[in-house]
Amino acid sequence: MNFDAIVVGSGISGGWVAKELCERGLKTLVIERGRHVEHRTDYQDFATPWEVPHRGRVPQEEINEHYAIQSQCHAFNSATRQWWVRDSEHPYATPKDRPFSWIRGYHLGGRSITWGRQTYRMSDVDFTANKLDGNGIDWPIRYADLSPWYDRVARFAGISGAIEGLDHLPDGPFLPPLELNCVELEFKRRTEALRPSRRVTVGRCAHLTEPTPEHTALGRGPCQMRGVCERGCGYGAYFSSLSATLPAAKRTGNLTVVTDAIVERLDYDHAKRRVSGVRVIDAKTGQGRSYQARMVFVCASTIGTAQILLSSRSEWFPNGLANASGALGRYLMDHVFGIGARGTHPGFLDRYYYGRRPTGFYVPRYLNTTERTDVDFVRGFGFQGYSERSTWHRGAQQAGIGADFKRQMRTPGRWEMKLVGFGEMLPRAENRVTLDTRRNDKWGIPLVHIECTHSDNERRLAERANQDAVQMLQDAGFENVTALGAPRAPGSAVHEMGTARMGHDPKTSVLNGHNQAHDVPNLFITDGSCMVSTGSVNPSLTYMALSARAANYAADLMGSGDL
Numbered sequence: 001m002n003f004d005a006i007v008v009g010s011g012i013s014g015g016w017v018a019k020e021l022c023e024r025g026l027k028t029l030v031i032e033r034g035r036h037v038e039h040r041t042d043y044q045d046f047a048t049p050w051e052v053p054h055r056g057r058v059p060q061e062e063i064n065e066h067y068a069i070q071s072q073c074h075a076f077n078s079a080t081r082q083w084w085v086r087d088s089e090h091p092y093a094t095p096k097d098r099p100f101s102w103i104r105g106y107h108l109g110g111r112s113i114t115w116g117r118q119t120y121r122m123s124d125v126d127f128t129a130n131k132l133d134g135n136g137i138d139w140p141i142r143y144a145d146l147s148p149w150y151d152r153v154a155r156f157a158g159i160s161g162a163i164e165g166l167d168h169l170p171d172g173p174f175l176p177p178l179e180l181n182c183v184e185l186e187f188k189r190r191t192e193a194l195r196p197s198r199r200v201t202v203g204r205c206a207h208l209t210e211p212t213p214e215h216t217a218l219g220r221g222p223c224q225m226r227g228v229c230e231r232g233c234g235y236g237a238y239f240s241s242l243s244a245t246l247p248a249a250k251r252t253g254n255l256t257v258v259t260d261a262i263v264e265r266l267d268y269d270h271a272k273r274r275v276s277g278v279r280v281i282d283a284k285t286g287q288g289r290s291y292q293a294r295m296v297f298v299c300a301s302t303i304g305t306a307q308i309l310l311s312s313r314s315e316w317f318p319n320g321l322a323n324a325s326g327a328l329g330r331y332l333m334d335h336v337f338g339i340g341a342r343g344t345h346p347g348f349l350d351r352y353y354y355g356r357r358p359t360g361f362y363v364p365r366y367l368n369t370t371e372r373t374d375v376d377f378v379r380g381f382g383f384q385g386y387s388e389r390s391t392w393h394r395g396a397q398q399a400g401i402g403a404d405f406k407r408q409m410r411t412p413g414r415w416e417m418k419l420v421g422f423g424e425m426l427p428r429a430e431n432r433v434t435l436d437t438r439r440n441d442k443w444g445i446p447l448v449h450i451e452c453t454h455s456d457n458e459r460r461l462a463e464r465a466n467q468d469a470v471q472m473l474q475d476a477g478f479e480n481v482t483a484l485g486a487p488r489a490p491g492s493a494v495h496e497m498g499t500a501r502m503g504h505d506p507k508t509s510v511l512n513g514h515n516q517a518h519d520v521p522n523l524f525i526t527d528g529s530c531m532v533s534t535g536s537v538n539p540s541l542t543y544m545a546l547s548a549r550a551a552n553y554a555a556d557l558m559g560s561g562d563l
């Protein structure tokens with residue numbers, strides 16, 4: 001069969017590209033290395049607590065043997081284990097003293113099934129930062145370029161949130177917001193009264209609080225507040241490739257999906273300056289085959305995409321396809337994570353909350369934006385937080401026996417609050433993905449080698465995030481307040497990005513401002529690889545907007561005969 005376009009990867013970015021291309025009438029093939037997943041029937045979201053093995057825990061021997069890295073992710077448990085790769089089957093290399101946590105899942109839908117669904121826009125504070133402080137290269141786009149695409153993806157995905165009118169956290173066409181609980185409202189009141197430059201808003205999340213006809217036409221329904229989202233949602237209440245973009249692509253009649261097909265490399269035709277084929281290895285049989293199309297979108301996630309392009313060496317691109325600049329694989333970033341503070345509140349003991357809300361609250365970045373204080377670092381951080389009653393929140397996770405334990409389980413416990421910081425990480429050339437020249441995986445593909453560390457800027461920023469979080473909790477009347485501590489290894493925020501960055505100049509960047517490779521016009525990359533800086537907000541909404549924008553640009557080029 002002839003295809004107009006091939007999309008590698010079916011996660012958040014690949015799903016968006018497939019939807020847009022199919023809706024533009026292009027015959028599109030999605031190639032996914034993992035297994036097929038059937039929306040609704042392959043989830044564990046209707047399992048009752050007593051049906052979940054080991055009450056959610058995965059036996060330590062199994063973790064040690066197969067999931068040493070993946071189990072570091074908070075969403076990993078015995079009801080979600082199927083959404084993570086086995087580290088034992090999918091190894092990668094790092095220097096011993098510089099770990100990087102590569103958290104991932106290989107299956108249809110990618111990490112759109114397990115993601116936390118927090119969805120914020122970047123602003124011109126982010127798009128101009130590199131240019132203004134000289135770290136990294138300038139973004140080739142500004143907020144105005146992306147704003148209509150943010151609107152488009154937000155309407156389709158369904159983002160719930162509150163209008164705040166902040167320039168550095170632009171609003172969107174939100175579905176009705178979820179509610180803050182009484183302790184979060186008290187935190188908001190006291191924080192904003194003491195420091196008006198710091199806003200506390202309800203978390204913006206990709207959940208249907210009030211589905212529109214566009215959502216229900218895809219079989220999606222409203223959020224049931226069950227709090228088991230990372231298992232997959234049979235109601236399609238949160239945005240994923242399986243609930244939203246792939247069904248939309250499928251109904252056009254233009255979509256073909258192949259699963260269990262590992263893209264090994266892209267072939268390059270030098271005479272035409274084009275990708276001429278996508279070579280895959282069948283994950284089950286180990287047999288190789290090849291697909292052709294007029295253009296190729298690589299959306300295999302930041303590190304997976306770098307691996308494919310670095311493996312696609314040729315006489316003309318000896319250091320990896322579309323890598324005349326040498327930037328491919330470099331400038332790997334993640335958000336600084338594991339920082340913030342927690343505390344308990346002495347009051348509100350007669351109050352509770354209804355349901356299991358799928359979001360908490362958000363304190364957008366204020367340093368170097370609304371607060372121009374004299375700090376010894378550039379950029380900033382935001383906080384995601386929540387408050388819950390300690391005993392009942394932990395519920396089935398707690399161990400115990402006897403009368404005392406039963407008594408304890410009958411009381412909800414004190415209110416706890418946690419502020420989790422997400423800090424900006426600067427782009428640095430030495431943070432990079434390369435191929436291991438000595439070791440291959442079981443399909444004969446060279447292993448990825450990841451080298452990535454925090455710089456002094458990240459360490460200073462983390463220290464300040466810890467101090468501010470402690471101070472804000474204490475000022476709002478919390479007790480037993482402690483900082484969360486030093487940042488965790490890069491990768492832990494699961495926001496890895498930057499290995500094929502956009503830029504004005506083909507000498508220093510891989511992609512132009514439309515996610516098109518400078519060196520190979522029929523090659524597009526729209527996952528996190530394209531990012532030029534991290535900003536401080538969760539990145540996936542930006543990947544969605546960039547993917548939709550690039551797909552429509554490519555469809556225009558094809559329509560006008562320029563591709």
Ligand SMILES: Cc1cc2nc3c(=O)[nH]c(=O)nc-3n(C[C@H](O)[C@H](O)[C@H](O)COP(=O)(O)OP(=O)(O)OC[C@H]3O[C@@H](n4cnc5c(N)ncnc54)[C@H](O)[C@@H]3O)c2cc1C
Pocket residue numbers: 008009010011012013014031032033034073074075103104105106107108109110111112114115116117118119261262263264299300301302304305308494495527528538539540541543
């Ligand atoms: C627990 C958790 C919470 C998160 N919370 C948030 C959040 O709140 N907000 C936010 O913005 N982000 C969040 N993220 C991050 C978010 O999931 C990612 O940013 C997003 O999924 C990236 O999209 P992607 O399309 O680049 O990659 P993915 O969604 O990972 O999809 C990549 C796909 O490519 C496939 N693939 C890889 N290599 C190949 C190959 N060689 N051949 C064929 N196919 C291949 C993979 O199998 C996968 O299906 C979270 C992630 C996790 C795990």
